[in-house]
Amino acid sequence: MSATIVLGAQWGDEGKGRVTDYFAEHADFVVRYQGGNNAGHTIIVGDQRFALSLIPSGVMYSHCTPVIASGCVVDPKVLISEMDMLISRGIDPSRLRLSGNAHMIMPYHRKLDAVMERFLGQNQIGTTKKGIGPAYTDKYSRRGIRIQDLYDPKIFADKVEVALEDANRILSRVYNQLPMKPGQIADEYLAMADRLAPHVTDTSLELWNAIQDGKEVLFEGAQGTLLDIDHGTYPFVTSSNPTAGGAVVGSGIGPKAIDRIVGVAKAYISRVGTGPFPTELRDEIGDTMIELGGEYGTVTGRRRRCGWLDLVALRYSARVNSLTEIFLTKLDILSAFDTISVATAYMSLGDRYEEFPRQQRVLYNCTPVLDNLPGWKTDISGCREYSDLPKEAQAYISYIEDSVKVPIRYISVGAERHQLIVRS
Ligand code: GDP
Ligand code: IMO
Ligand code: MG
Numbered sequence: 001m002s003a004t005i006v007l008g009a010q011w012g013d014e015g016k017g018r019v020t021d022y023f024a025e026h027a028d029f030v031v032r033y034q035g036g037n038n039a040g041h042t043i044i045v046g047d048q049r050f051a052l053s054l055i056p057s058g059v060m061y062s063h064c065t066p067v068i069a070s071g072c073v074v075d076p077k078v079l080i081s082e083m084d085m086l087i088s089r090g091i092d093p094s095r096l097r098l099s100g101n102a103h104m105i106m107p108y109h110r111k112l113d114a115v116m117e118r119f120l121g122q123n124q125i126g127t128t129k130k131g132i133g134p135a136y137t138d139k140y141s142r143r144g145i146r147i148q149d150l151y152d153p154k155i156f157a158d159k160v161e162v163a164l165e166d167a168n169r170i171l172s173r174v175y176n177q178l179p180m181k182p183g184q185i186a187d188e189y190l191a192m193a194d195r196l197a198p199h200v201t202d203t204s205l206e207l208w209n210a211i212q213d214g215k216e217v218l219f220e221g222a223q224g225t226l227l228d229i230d231h232g233t234y235p236f237v238t239s240s241n242p243t244a245g246g247a248v249v250g251s252g253i254g255p256k257a258i259d260r261i262v263g264v265a266k267a268y269i270s271r272v273g274t275g276p277f278p279t280e281l282r283d284e285i286g287d288t289m290i291e292l293g294g295e296y297g298t299v300t301g302r303r304r305r306c307g308w309l310d311l312v313a314l315r316y317s318a319r320v321n322s323l324t325e326i327f328l329t330k331l332d333i334l335s336a337f338d339t340i341s342v343a344t345a346y347m348s349l350g351d352r353y354e355e356f357p358r359q360q361r362v363l364y365n366c367t368p369v370l371d372n373l374p375g376w377k378t379d380i381s382g383c384r385e386y387s388d389l390p391k392e393a394q395a396y397i398s399y400i401e402d403s404v405k406v407p408i409r410y411i412s413v414g415a416e417r418h419q420l421i422v423r424s
Pocket of ligand 3: 042
């Protein structure tokens with residue numbers, strides 16, 4: 001039996017797609033357990049670049065069954081177009097399993113996401129505007145519409161009507177928008193039911209059976225720990241649980257089934273959208289990270305904010321996720337710097353914090369306490385063994401391990417599959 005969770009240890013975009021792709025070589029199932037098409041996971045194979053938003057990264061391997069579990073929110077149109085994109089590029093998504101219990105992102109969710117952000121003005125979260133927040137809001141207020149509803153057209157139409165009554169009231173009276181038509185939405189969605197039907201199943205049961213049969217199951221987190229609705233930098237978060245607990249709830253698998261929890265962390269850190277960011281660099285160093293690291297959003301194309309590695313946040317992530325190991329990505333980008341800094345603590349409102357502060361006001365006022373380490377200033381993208389790395393890079397890795405108390409078992413030094421160091 002083997003079940004592994006791969007999750008983002010920072011604010012997303014840590015390289016989860018490439019890490020999942022690496023582990024998927026030996027996995028039978030790869031499962032997305034939360035989020036939706038707000039995610040953008042990049043996989044580079046030779047000169048081909050794939051950006052997946054909803055379909056798990058395991059789809060790249062023909063031996064691997066991709067699963068979208070019940071904790072996800074699914075925009076069916078996006079799912080179909082992602083399947084078509086894969087087919088057009090010679091990848092077969094026909095094995096995809098889709099939970100009938102997953103909630104759907106509806107057109108009014110997308111609309112609400114956009115207008116709510118606009119009305120927030122200066123206080124906006126900077127969402128991806130894919131309708132994620134409003135879809136989860138409907139799920140928790142128990143008027144959400146699930147994939148399984150597509151297969152009972154009468155119930156589906158009734159549910160759309162009820163949900164729209166509310167949504168239209170908000171859209172027209174609060175946000176001054178034209179109301180949407182329930183019949184039109186129902187027709188548009190029901191027209192997609194047949195295409196999705198062969199994929200719809202009880203994914204919790206299928207995963208249970210797989211685990212009983214000794215299959216390898218990999219859970220692919222989207223977003224990251226600091227974007228978690230419960231444990232992230234609320235309210236500047238997404239509306240789901242990317243943390244390890246989310247994998248068990250979102251896929252209907254008990255926690256005892258999980259053996260490994262791999263936290264993916266960039267060798268520096270980035271964030272898209274607004275919200276507190278203690279180690280942010282709004283200077284030339286930050287610009288260099290953005291340019292060399294290609295730090296532009298996979299989904300929205302937005303420039304990501306970048307900064308030095310934050311060990312306070314990484315220790316927090318190790319704790320709330322019970323990380324068993326760390327996969328450190330993009331170490332090659334740090335080759336550009338003479339000195340490499342890391343945050344070991346924060347100062348805020350006159351106090352020093354070694355633990356990630358839970359109070360928004362404290363977090364907002366944090367400035368990092370930095371430690372400076374010597375850089376290596378040589379190209380490491382060809383290194384394949386730990387011993388190939390310059391001693392300064394090895395010292396950087398040991399420093400992180402000493403602080404976080406979790407082993408760094410994998411280090412990537414380039415975006416391609418083989419640009420990787422696996423430590424024994
Ligand atoms: P995800 O959302 O966590 O899957 O990450 P993204 O795909 O949004 O962003 C990570 C970016 O970094 C992608 O463009 C990857 O191709 C790239 N990448 C991943 N690992 C490495 C690495 O070790 N070095 C470099 N230079 N790029 C990497
Ligand atoms: P991957 O899986 C980075 C951010 C958005 C915004 C906040 C809420 O590629 O790491 P949402 O649309 O989810 O309601 O937006 O969360 N965000 C991400 N940032 N990577 C992601 O996904 C993200 N998904 C959402 O920028 O700040
Ligand atoms: Mg991404």
